[in-house]
Structure formats: C-alpha cells, structure tokens
Amino acid sequence: MSITIAMDIGGTHMRAAVFHENENQPSDIKRIRTYVDGKTSVDRLINLIEDVTPQGETIQAIGIAVPGPMDPKKGVILAAPNLKEWTGIPLQATIETHFGVRTRLGNDANMAAVGEWRYGAGQGHHHVIYLTISTGVGGGVICHDQLLLGEQGIGAELGHVTILSDGPMCSCGQRGHIEAISSGTGIANYVAEQLQAGRASSLTGKPDAKAISHAAKQGDALAIEAFNRAGYYLGLGIANYLMIFNPSIVILGGGVSETGDLIMNPIRETVEKSVLSKHFLQNLTITRAALGDNAGLYGALALARDSVTFA
Amino acid sequence: MSITIAMDIGGTHMRAAVFHENENQPSDIKRIRTYVDGKTSVDRLINLIEDVTPQGETIQAIGIAVPGPMDPKKGVILAAPNLKEWTGIPLQATIETHFGVRTRLGNDANMAAVGEWRYGAGQGHHHVIYLTISTGVGGGVICHDQLLLGEQGIGAELGHVTILSDGPMCSCGQRGHIEAISSGTGIANYVAEQLQAGRASSLTGKPDAKAISHAAKQGDALAIEAFNRAGYYLGLGIANYLMIFNPSIVILGGGVSETGDLIMNPIRETVEKSVLSKHFLQNLTITRAALGDNAGLYGALALARDSVTFA
Numbered sequence: 010m011s012i013t014i015a016m017d018i019g020g021t022h023m024r025a026a027v028f029h030e031n032e033n034q035p036s037d038i039k040r041i042r043t044y045v046d047g048k049t050s051v052d053r054l055i056n057l058i059e060d061v062t063p064q065g066e067t068i069q070a071i072g073i074a075v076p077g078p079m080d081p082k083k084g085v086i087l088a089a090p091n092l093k094e095w096t097g098i099p100l101q102a103t104i105e106t107h108f109g110v111r112t113r114l115g116n117d118a119n120m121a122a123v124g125e126w127r128y129g130a131g132q133g134h135h136h137v138i139y140l141t142i143s144t145g146v147g148g149g150v151i152c153h154d155q156l157l158l159g160e161q162g163i164g165a166e167l168g169h170v171t172i173l174s175d176g177p178m179c180s181c182g183q184r185g186h187i188e189a190i191s192s193g194t195g196i197a198n199y200v201a202e203q204l205q206a207g208r209a210s211s212l213t214g215k216p217d218a219k220a221i222s223h224a225a226k227q228g229d230a231l232a233i234e235a236f237n238r239a240g241y242y243l244g245l246g247i248a249n250y251l252m253i254f255n256p257s258i259v260i261l262g263g264g265v266s267e268t269g270d271l272i273m274n275p276i277r278e279t280v281e282k283s284v285l286s287k288h289f290l291q292n293l294t295i296t297r298a299a300l301g302d303n304a305g306l307y308g309a310l311a312l313a314r315d316s317v318t319f320a
Numbered sequence: 321m322s323i324t325i326a327m328d329i330g331g332t333h334m335r336a337a338v339f340h341e342n343e344n345q346p347s348d349i350k351r352i353r354t355y356v357d358g359k360t361s362v363d364r365l366i367n368l369i370e371d372v373t374p375q376g377e378t379i380q381a382i383g384i385a386v387p388g389p390m391d392p393k394k395g396v397i398l399a400a401p402n403l404k405e406w407t408g409i410p411l412q413a414t415i416e417t418h419f420g421v422r423t424r425l426g427n428d429a430n431m432a433a434v435g436e437w438r439y440g441a442g443q444g445h446h447h448v449i450y451l452t453i454s455t456g457v458g459g460g461v462i463c464h465d466q467l468l469l470g471e472q473g474i475g476a477e478l479g480h481v482t483i484l485s486d487g488p489m490c491s492c493g494q495r496g497h498i499e500a501i502s503s504g505t506g507i508a509n510y511v512a513e514q515l516q517a518g519r520a521s522s523l524t525g526k527p528d529a530k531a532i533s534h535a536a537k538q539g540d541a542l543a544i545e546a547f548n549r550a551g552y553y554l555g556l557g558i559a560n561y562l563m564i565f566n567p568s569i570v571i572l573g574g575g576v577s578e579t580g581d582l583i584m585n586p587i588r589e590t591v592e593k594s595v596l597s598k599h600f601l602q603n604l605t606i607t608r609a610a611l612g613d614n615a616g617l618y619g620a621l622a623l624a625r626d627s628v629t630f631a
Contacts, residue, residue, distance in 0.1 A: 078599065087597075150564075153630065155463075155464065155466075158464075159447050160568040160603070161566055161603075163600065164565050164566030165564065166564070170563050171556045171557075171559070171594070173484065173485045174484045174487075174553065174556055242485065249481040252478075252481050253475060253481065253564065254468070254470050254475050255471050255476075283494060285389075286398075286474075292472075
C-alpha cells in the first residue's frame with residue numbers, strides 16, 4: 010500500500026504523520042525536537058520521515074508546512090526567524106531527490122488554512138478567511154477554492170496590515186498592525202503598560218496572555234479590557250477582510266482564540282457594527298478552528314495529495 | 321459581421337460602445353444622460369443599445385458596467401445610491417430576454433480593474449490591484465488571472481477598509497476608511513477643517529480636490545500637506561494590499577490619481593517604508609491607469625467576450 014507523509018516544522022518541534030490512501034486519520038505521528046544541542050539539519054528531517062514510514066510501505070508524496078515566508082514554487086524558505094539555517098536552501102528539491110517522490114512545501118499559516126478548509130471547520134466553503142492568533146497573527150485565504158498566494162507566493166500576511174496608523178509597534182518593526190495589538194504579545198504589552206501606569210489589577214509584573222485570560226475569567230477589569238481591546242481591533246480587521254474577500258466563513262485558530270467568548274464576543278460585536286452593508290453578514294459564519302495544532306499537518310496532507318491549487 | 325456591445329452606466333451618463341470581432345477599438349460610442357426630467361428606465365438603456373448597433377450587424381454579447389454593489393451571478397444591482405430605481409430589478413435578465421443574446425453585468429470598479437488588466441496598464445500581469453481615487457475610492461482585484469468577487473460577488477471594496485481606527489467619518493457611516501481620508505472628498509474635508517481652524521492658505525471657503533491640487537501646484541503649503549496626507553494613508557492601504565495579495569502591479573485611476581506626482585510621490589514613499597520585507601517590492605510596478613474614463617467600458621467588453629473568470 011502507498012502512504013502520504015504530512016509534516017509540520019516549527020521552531021521547537023518537527024512532526025511527521027503517516028496517512029494511508031483514502032484515510033483522513035494518521036496511522037502514526039512522530040515528533041522530534043527541531044534543535045538538539047543548538048543544531049538542526051535537513052538530515053534530521055529526512056531521518057524523521059524514514060523513521061515514521063512503516064516497513065514495506067511506499068511513499069507516494071510528501072507535504073511539509075514550514076515557518077516563515079517561503080517560495081512555494083521553488084520550495085525554498087525565504088526568511089524564518091526560528092529556522093535561520095534553512096533560509097535559502099533548496100529544501101523541497103533535497104527531499105524530493107532523496108526519496109524520489111513528489112514533495113511540496115507550504116507556509117505554515119497557509120497550510121493551517123488549507124487544513125481547516127479541507128478537513129476542519131471550513132469544509133464545503135469556497136471563500137475562507139483563516140486567522141491564527143497566538144504569539145503573532147498569521148493568516149491564510151481560500152478564494153474560490155484556491156489558496157491565495159500571489160505573485161511570489163508570499164501573500165496572505167493577514168496579521169501584518171495597518172489597522173491603527175501610528176499604533177503600537179509590531180514585531181516586524183511597523184506600527185499599528187493587527188498583530189501588534191491583538192496577538193498574545195499585543196495583549197501582554199498593553200497590560201504591562203497599564204500596570205506600569207499604575208492601573209489597579211490582580212495582575213502584577215509582566216503577565217503573559219494566558220495569565221491575563223485567567224485573570225479576566227476571574228473578573229479582573231484590566232484583563233477583560235485587554236481582551237475587549239484585542240477583540241475590537243481584530244473585529245475591525247476581520248470586517249476589512251469581509252469587505253475585501255466577501256467570504257462565507259472566518260475561522261479563528263491559535264491560543265488567543267481558545268479563550269473563547271472572552272475574545273470571540275468583542276470580535277463578533279465589532280464585525281457586526283463595522284461592515285459596509287448587511288449583505289456581508291448574510292450566510293456568514295465566524296467560528297473557532299476545529300483541528301487545533303494539527304491544522305498545519307492536515308494542510309500539508311492536502312498539499313501532498315494535490316487537492317490544493319494556488320491563486 | 322457580429323459585434324459586441326460594451327456599456328458603462330453612471331449616475332450622470334450611460335454609454336454604449338460597439339466593438340467588432342477581434343477589434344479592440346470601438347467603431348462607435350454613444351452617450352446619453354442617465355436621467356431626463358428626473359426619470360430613468362431600462363427602456364432608455366435598451367434604446368441606446370438599439371441606437372448604437374449598426375444596421376445589418378448581429379449582436380453577439382452585451383457587457384455592462386453598473387454602479388454600486390451588485391450580484392454578478394444574478395445580474396441584479398443590490399444598492400446604487402445614484403440609481404435607486406434599478407436596485408433589485410432583474411436588469412441582466414431583462415436585457416438578455418429583449419435582445420436574445422448573452423448579457424453580463426459587473427460592478428463598475430471591478431470592470432475598470434478588468435479593463436486595465438485586459439486592455440490597459442495591467443496587461444500580462446496575473447495579480448493586479450486596481451484603485452480608483454475620485455469622489456470615493458473603489459477597487460478591483462485580479463488574483464491569479466481571476467476577478468476577485470467572493471461568495472456573493474460583493475468583495476473588493478478596497479476603499480471601505482479601516483486604516484485609521486476612529487479616524488474621519490466615511491460616506492458609508494464608518495470611521496477611518498481609506499475613502500474617508502484619501503478620496504477627493506476626504507482631501508476637501510481636511511482642507512475645509514484646517515481653513516476653519518484658521519490655517520493660512522491661498523484657498524478659502526470649501527475648495528474641492530481640483531482647486532486644492534491647483535493650489536498645491538502653485539506651492540500652497542496647506543494644499544501640499546493635504547495631498548501628502550492623502551498619499552500617506554493611501555500608501556499604508558496599498559502596503560496592506562501588498563501584504564494581502566502580493567500583486568505584481570498596483571494601478572491607480574480616478575481624478576485624484578491624475579494629479580500625478582502630487583499624490584504618487586507620497587504614495588510610493590509610504591509603500592516603500594511600510595512593507596513587511598523587501599520581497600514585496602521586487603518586480604512590483606505602481607503606476608497610473610492607462611484607459612481613463614474608458615476603463616469600465618473595456619472591462620464590460622472583456623466580460624461580454626467571456627475572457628473573465630470569477631474568483
């Protein structure tokens with residue numbers, strides 16, 4: 010029998026999953042640390058694939074979700090802060106040559122969007138916006154059943170758009186991006202600033218987004234305000250994406266979305282108030298992601314199985 | 321011989337152009353006022369088509385650019401402030417039935433984008449952003465050789481996205497949209513505010529964008545500042561669209577873009593400073609539209625000739 014290998018490479022771990030033909034549940038997933046003694050290599054990735062492949066099985070195709078902006082036509086990572094060693098190397102070609110099978114690479118946020126679309130919350134939709142809100146804010150867009158990539162394959166940077174000109178500084182060095190305000194980092198920065206300014210709160214020091222969500226659920230006013238603020242700007246951003254893409258579903262993944270109503274309520278409220286006309290809300294679903302940490306793996310599976318076309 | 325009819329319907333005039341097979345220059349264009357004695361009708365539109373059609377010629381298809389958000393699948397205008405009488409009526413079906421030929425309708429900003437792509441500044445490109453900056457700001461997107469429409473066909477409202485949360489009021493009732501700041505109306509509102517606040521200027525009263533552009537070219541500091549401000553926010557908006565769509569060309573049409581360097585320089589400067597990485601500027605063209613007022617007509621021609629697919 011033949012199998013498909015789907016991989017997700019992160020700054021901390023790399024995972025490889027085995028999918029048998031016509032099966033949407035992996036028969037095995039193996040995970041190793043990306044770095045050992047401060048080093049990583051493509052050889053370790055190749056070993057992981059060999060390790061996860063059952064004896065006697067033939068690999069049909071390999072799909073890999075990789076961090077950072079990448080060139081999906083060449084299968085080369087253009088920039089990955091967590092994986093500097095792999096920037097610019099011919100990753101796709103190396104693996105393709107080693108195993109002698111079709112290998113395709115995709116940006117991890119795009120692959121998570123594809124995973125949710127093909128196997129998760131977005132099944133059956135033709136126009137999908139996916140946002141992952143965690144340390145940063147990443148995104149992916151399905152536009153009439155095609156993955157939006159753009160001329161060089163580096164589009165859909167949905168977190169790095171200005172929503173509040175001259176707003177807070179973003180990780181990328183620009184100001185007022187959605188990521189700068191509504192990511193876990195943005196939420197933590199806001200609370201730290203407010204605490205430093207002397208605001209009363211059960212929180213102290215420099216709490217992270219998780220601690221802030223706990224405090225909010227205990228009724229801490231500053232913590233609740235921090236999530237309302239993040240949700241408000243995310244809602245404005247999502248309203249923008251409704252105007253731009255007119256999707257039928259918006260899927261929210263990542264740790265911040267997992268706080269549930271705390272972030273979803275202000276998002277929904279703002280979106281409803283901020284659209285150009287009621288048409289944009291008709292038959293629109295705004296929902297949380299269904300596949301959790303496996304969204305990228307599933308996207309890599311769809312990519313390997315060749316059920317993704319690029320726009 | 322057979323001909324294609326391309327039309328552009330505006331709040332003031334409607335135009336119909338005749339194109340012979342394999343010809344990209346119209347053999348005739350006729351124009352009538354949309355309203356006579358405060359009335360308009362589909363009959364007048366039908367009469368215009370009959371009037372422009374040369375004797376003995378067979379109409380092969382009709383393409384029509386119409387104002388306002390519309391449903392391109394049904395060929396029905398959803399909302400057009402300048403053409404309230406036509407909102408909700410089966411425009412496409414009526415014309416199709418009358419002439420017995422394939423008739424297709426498209427939103428005027430989308431059609432202008434298609435016109436520039438197929439016959440104007442965007443020829444040969446696969447990923448195109450088109451913005452028209454006049455009284456308002458409209459847009460159209462070509463994404464991997466498809467016109468971006470979205471689930472209901474009302475996407476690509478590129479002027480109605482928030483760029484400055486809590487910024488100036490937009491014509492649509494929301495705040496801080498690109499249109500609210502960078503349209504001719506936005507420029508005029510800003511200058512009127514500044515004059516009222518006592519700013520020194522050669523301008524007085526409530527000058528329009530045209531008067532402000534003349535004053536700017538004469539060296540008036542307030543007028544220059546107004547265009548710099550409009551160009552700055554347009555530049556931020558365009559940088560956002562680069563992050564989202566990774567296009568190879570951005571085409572700017574409309575009266576405000578016709579002021580040339582006055583608006584183009586601050587746009588270019590801001591775009592260059594505001595992208596996530598230099599990759600987004602590689603092989604990127606930012607240019608003025610080539611077809612002027614005829615962009616919509618040419619888009620309607622492409623639509624009629626069936627060389628447009630929808631995304």
